[in-house]
Amino acid sequence: MKQSEIKEASTAELQEKLVDSRKAYSDLKMAHAITPLENPIQLRAQRRAIARIATELTKREVQ
Numbered sequence: 001m002k003q004s005e006i007k008e009a010s011t012a013e014l015q016e017k018l019v020d021s022r023k024a025y026s027d028l029k030m031a032h033a034i035t036p037l038e039n040p041i042q043l044r045a046q047r048r049a050i051a052r053i054a055t056e057l058t059k060r061e062v063q
Contacts, residue, residue, distance in 0.1 A: 001049055001053070003052060006052055006053060006056045011057065014053055014056060015057065017053055018050065018054060021049055021050045021053060025043070025046040025047060028042055028043055028046055029043065
């Protein structure tokens, strides 16, 4: 998810996306522990997407 998409989304959508992203990251980590992923960079990309969403939610809470 791009930063511009995150800024345009509503808070409720971001919270839902955060839950989904965390679940997807957890699934990727489990799959990687069992058998190595074909593209392990997916883990980093997913982790960074979670951080972007969480940062935007925190920024909105402060304002």
